[in-house]
Amino acid sequence: MRYSALKVFTEGLTGNKGWKPVWREPDPKPEYDIVIVGGGGHGLATAYYLSNKFGVKNVAVIEKGWLGSGNVGRNTTIIRSNYLLEGNQPFYELSLKLWEGLEQDFNYNAMVSQRGILNLIHSDPQRDAFVRRGNAMRLSGADAEILDRDEIRAKCPYLDFDNGRFPIQGAIWQPRGGTVRHDAVAWGYARGADAKGVDIIQNCEVTGFQIDNGVCTGVETSRGAIRAKKVAVCVAGSSSRVMAQAGMRLPIESHVLQAFVTEGLKPTIPGVITFGAGHFYVSQSDKGGLVFGGDIDGYNTYAQRGNLPVVEDVCEGGMAIMPMIGRARLLRMWGGLMDMSMDGSPFIDKTHIDGLYFNGGWCYGGFKATPASGYCYAHLLAKDEPHPVARAYRLDRFLGGAPIDEKGQGAQPNLH
Amino acid sequence: MIINHPLLGPRDSAEFVYKGDANLIKRPDGMADGVEEAFHDYAYLRDNPAGEHRELWYHEQGDRSWLVVTRNTLTHDITNVELARDVARAQGRSR
Numbered sequence: 001m002r003y004s005a006l007k008v009f010t011e012g013l014t015g016n017k018g019w020k021p022v023w024r025e026p027d028p029k030p031e032y033d034i035v036i037v038g039g040g041g042h043g044l045a046t047a048y049y050l051s052n053k054f055g056v057k058n059v060a061v062i063e064k065g066w067l068g069s070g071n072v073g074r075n076t077t078i079i080r081s082n083y084l085l086e087g088n089q090p091f092y093e094l095s096l097k098l099w100e101g102l103e104q105d106f107n108y109n110a111m112v113s114q115r116g117i118l119n120l121i122h123s124d125p126q127r128d129a130f131v132r133r134g135n136a137m138r139l140s141g142a143d144a145e146i147l148d149r150d151e152i153r154a155k156c157p158y159l160d161f162d163n164g165r166f167p168i169q170g171a172i173w174q175p176r177g178g179t180v181r182h183d184a185v186a187w188g189y190a191r192g193a194d195a196k197g198v199d200i201i202q203n204c205e206v207t208g209f210q211i212d213n214g215v216c217t218g219v220e221t222s223r224g225a226i227r228a229k230k231v232a233v234c235v236a237g238s239s240s241r242v243m244a245q246a247g248m249r250l251p252i253e254s255h256v257l258q259a260f261v262t263e264g265l266k267p268t269i270p271g272v273i274t275f276g277a278g279h280f281y282v283s284q285s286d287k288g289g290l291v292f293g294g295d296i297d298g299y300n301t302y303a304q305r306g307n308l309p310v311v312e313d314v315c316e317g318g319m320a321i322m323p324m325i326g327r328a329r330l331l332r333m334w335g336g337l338m339d340m341s342m343d344g345s346p347f348i349d350k351t352h353i354d355g356l357y358f359n360g361g362w363c364y365g366g367f368k369a370t371p372a373s374g375y376c377y378a379h380l381l382a383k384d385e386p387h388p389v390a391r392a393y394r395l396d397r398f399l400g401g402a403p404i405d406e407k408g409q410g411a412q413p414n415l416h
Numbered sequence: 417m418i419i420n421h422p423l424l425g426p427r428d429s430a431e432f433v434y435k436g437d438a439n440l441i442k443r444p445d446g447m448a449d450g451v452e453e454a455f456h457d458y459a460y461l462r463d464n465p466a467g468e469h470r471e472l473w474y475h476e477q478g479d480r481s482w483l484v485v486t487r488n489t490l491t492h493d494i495t496n497v498e499l500a501r502d503v504a505r506a507q508g509r510s511r
Contacts, residue, residue, distance in 0.1 A: 240462070240463070240464035240465075241464075241466055244463075249457075249461040249462065249463060250461065250462070250464070251460040251461055251462070252462065252464060253436070253437075253462050253464050254464055254466075254489070298434050299429075299434040299471070299487075300436075300437075300464065300469055300471060300489050301489045301490075301492065302466040302489045302490050303489070303490055303491065303492055307417060307429070307492075309428075309429070309430040342459075342460045398456055398459070398460040399452070399453070399456045411459050411460055412436070413436075414434055414436075
């Protein structure tokens, strides 16, 4: 069933009785060509691109909870391609390009809204760094402009330009950045994959891998064994737990990132705004709530909730650039598990076990990467070679001395 | 989270800086064979368990001691706190 304005109109006139579930609820078959472990944004995008772009049809996605129950349903929905390093920026620019065509591609309203992202500058060295970053972005084909105070004031007159400690001196502005309706991304990809015959199997937890002589031949699950020619893991915060079942240790720690939503307010924030002297980012949802977040809590955890010191830190960041935010009441706050890698950059790679593939280490930036992550993972699975923009995302890059460390923090995951 | 410091008593975890898995105390022998791989595994790979985790906390806003805290990563319950110095010496390190 294709969605269209006419369909919405006619269904509205006939009592909305013609809508049907958009994916099936199949039982697992005994064998697939490819089993994708993890039914979040990245897993579903991988299934979608495998079935729709690479012609691989005999695919299953297995998910321990319900579809999209992890980070794709609990992030702050920002999309952007404003990275610096060569290993990252072309990948994220591919992702932004895929976002731009996504709704037409999978015929689903994901509310992709390119309202722009504004990264504020508070010091001269930061301006130099952001100009350099802007040049790197433009070299990859992305868009970036340096704005002065007056240009920012025209967009956001309420910012605290003359803050005593962190005055705003300028900003880097990416007009093509913005926000997306996050759940719809999971649903749209699931619907598109299901339509091409991908089995999406919910409430099916992986309990082990079948590995014979260094070759992965399938998975054990809570709903029985499933054989597979290739097993593709992408389970974000659970990466270490799942891969431990294959005997692997990863360059990843799991941390919690908190996010916050205020009561609904009249339209006030045009796009996404980030604080350059602390860690705070904010956008406004279509319902009017200010959606914001900041740093991870900074200690290993699998509890999907954070602690109060970081709440204070995030709110201080908000007050520093936007004092009016103090008048808004907080409606909800929550936490999600981040697979923090040792250099802040992800992995899309084969493992040393034949037939077992790994996608993870997205830190707290996985949402914006969803389309390119799915596309490049599908490319790797279908062709057994990495997509050109994802070549650097290797699991063994630390051994070869080739980390992709945007922040230059070293092997200290809680600082990335 | 409250960390029960062995010398100072209960302290707010916000006074501390988190430094990761306590296995980082076990620095490999730099003169041994296969040292590149040993240091790669030491510096970059983590067990990252869901459940009990022994980890380093540095009391930066306090007495500057390093602690080994045993904490459950599913519940945030802290069950044991030791001075990292004592843990290192028990493993045969001089300090």
